[in-house]
Amino acid sequence: MSKSLIEETQEFVFDLLKEELPNTFIYHNYTHTERVLKSTREIIENSDLTEKEAEILELTALLHDIGYVKGCDNHEEESVKLATEFLNKKEVDKDIIKSVMDCIMATKFDAKPNNQLERIIRDADASHFGKKYFNEASEFLRKELELQGRKTFSPTEWRTENIEVLTKKHQFYTDYALKNWQPRKEKNLAKLMNNKKKKKKKLDIEKIKAKYKAQYKNESPERGVQTFYRVALRNHIKLSDIADTKANILLSVNAIIISVVLANLISKLDTNPYLTWPTVIFTLFCVISMILSIIATRPNVTSGEFTKEDVKNQKVNLSFFGNFHKMELDEFEWAIKELVQDKDYIYKALTKDLYFLGKVLERKYRLLRITYTVFMIGIIISLISFGIAVKNNPGIEIQDVLPNTDQTSYNLEQQNFDENFKI
Known part of the structure; x- marks a missing residue:
C-alpha cells in the first residue's frame, strides 16, 4: 500500500x-x-x-x-x-x-x-x-x-x-x-x-591603483604639458610628410611632361617652327617647377657637433640628429644623461624642436605655394602661346607641299580617271 x-x-x-x-x-x-x-x-x-x-x-x-x-x-x-x-x-x-x-x-x-x-x-x-x-x-x-x-x-x-x-x-x-x-x-x-x-x-x-593614479594625475599637471608636446610634434611631422608628398607629386608630373615633350614635340619643330616658342615656354615653366620642388624637399643638415658648455648652458637640442651626428657615443650618452636629469631642459629641448620644425614647415609650404603657382601660370601661358601659334600659322595647302613632278603625275592620273569613267 x-x-x-x-x-x-x-x-x-x-x-x-x-x-x-x-x-x-x-x-x-x-x-x-x-x-x-x-x-x-x-x-x-x-x-x-x-x-x-x-x-x-x-x-x-x-x-x-x-x-x-x-x-x-x-x-x-x-x-x-x-x-x-x-x-x-x-x-x-x-x-x-x-x-x-x-x-x-x-x-x-x-x-x-x-x-x-x-x-x-x-x-x-x-x-x-x-x-x-x-x-x-x-x-x-x-x-x-x-x-x-x-x-x-x-x-x-x-x-x-x-x-x-x-x-x-x-x-x-x-x-x-x-x-x-x-x-x-x-x-x-x-x-x-x-x-x-x-x-x-x-x-x-584596483582601489590602490586608482587612488595613486588619481593622486598622480592631480599632483602632476605635467601630463597635460606632455600631451601638448606629443600632439604638437606629431602634427608637425605629419604636415612635413604631406608637404614632401605634394612636392614629390609635382616633381613626378613635371618629369613626365618634359619626357613627353622631348620625345614627341621637339622632333617636329623642324617642320613646325612656329611651335618653337610655345614649346620653350612650356618646358621652361616645367623645369622651374621641378627646381622649386627639389628645393622644397632638399634636406638641410646642420654641423652635428656640440660642446659641454652648450649642454650645460642648454643651448643644444639633443632631440634632433642634426645637432649630434658627428659626436662620439660616450659624449652623446653624457649629454643625454645631463638632459634627463633636468626636467626644464627636456621641455626646453622639445620647445626648440617644435619651433624649428615650424620654421622648416613654413619654408616648405611657402616654396610649395610658389611652385604650384608657377606650374599653374606656366600651364596657362603655354596653352595661350600654343593657341596663338596655331592661329597665326594655319595649315599648308596640299599642292604647296607636294613636289612639281608629283603634282604633274597626280594631274595625269586624274585626267585618265575622268576619261575612263566618262559617260
Whole structure:
C-alpha cells in the first residue's frame, strides 16, 4: 500500500507542478523535489526507522513545496493545505497526515525541529549545502529570486549571503548528515571564502591603483604639458610628410611632361617652327617647377657637433640628429644623461624642436605655394602661346607641299580617271 501511495503522490506532485507552477521557479520545481526525496531516502537507509516513519518522510519530501503553486508567501502553509486535501482523498490515516503536516512546517528555514523525523526532513531539504552541486543549485536559486522580482543579488553579494547562511543560519541535525554532508559543506564554505578573499584582494589592488593614479594625475599637471608636446610634434611631422608628398607629386608630373615633350614635340619643330616658342615656354615653366620642388624637399643638415658648455648652458637640442651626428657615443650618452636629469631642459629641448620644425614647415609650404603657382601660370601661358601659334600659322595647302613632278603625275592620273569613267 505504501509503495502505491508514494507512486500516486509522485504522479500528483509532478502533474500539479507541471500544470500550475510558473516558469520562474527554476529552483523550487520538481527537480528540487526529486533531490530532496533522494536525500531523504539516503538518510532513511542509514537510520533505524519504521516503515511508517519512512513513508511519512517520503510523503513530506514530495509534498513540502507544492504550495509554491499558490505563491511564495506562506508556501509551507499552502503546502499543508494541498497535502491534507490530497491525503484525505487517498484516505490516509489521520496520524500520518498530522505527522506529514508537522514535518512540512518544520522545513521553514527559521523553524526548530522537534523530533527525529523533522530533523531528517530539515537535513534532506538543505542537503545541497553538503553536495558537489551546491554552486549550481545556489545559482539557480539566485536567478529564481531575480526572475520573480523578489530580490536581486550581484555575484559578490550572493557569495556573501551564502557565507552568512552557511556559517550562522544553517546546521545539520542528523548524525548521517553530520558525518557525510558536513565535510562537503565545509569545503563549499571554504571555497566561497577563498573566492571572496581573492575578490577582495583584487578590489583592494584596483582601489590602490586608482587612488595613486588619481593622486598622480592631480599632483602632476605635467601630463597635460606632455600631451601638448606629443600632439604638437606629431602634427608637425605629419604636415612635413604631406608637404614632401605634394612636392614629390609635382616633381613626378613635371618629369613626365618634359619626357613627353622631348620625345614627341621637339622632333617636329623642324617642320613646325612656329611651335618653337610655345614649346620653350612650356618646358621652361616645367623645369622651374621641378627646381622649386627639389628645393622644397632638399634636406638641410646642420654641423652635428656640440660642446659641454652648450649642454650645460642648454643651448643644444639633443632631440634632433642634426645637432649630434658627428659626436662620439660616450659624449652623446653624457649629454643625454645631463638632459634627463633636468626636467626644464627636456621641455626646453622639445620647445626648440617644435619651433624649428615650424620654421622648416613654413619654408616648405611657402616654396610649395610658389611652385604650384608657377606650374599653374606656366600651364596657362603655354596653352595661350600654343593657341596663338596655331592661329597665326594655319595649315599648308596640299599642292604647296607636294613636289612639281608629283603634282604633274597626280594631274595625269586624274585626267585618265575622268576619261575612263566618262559617260
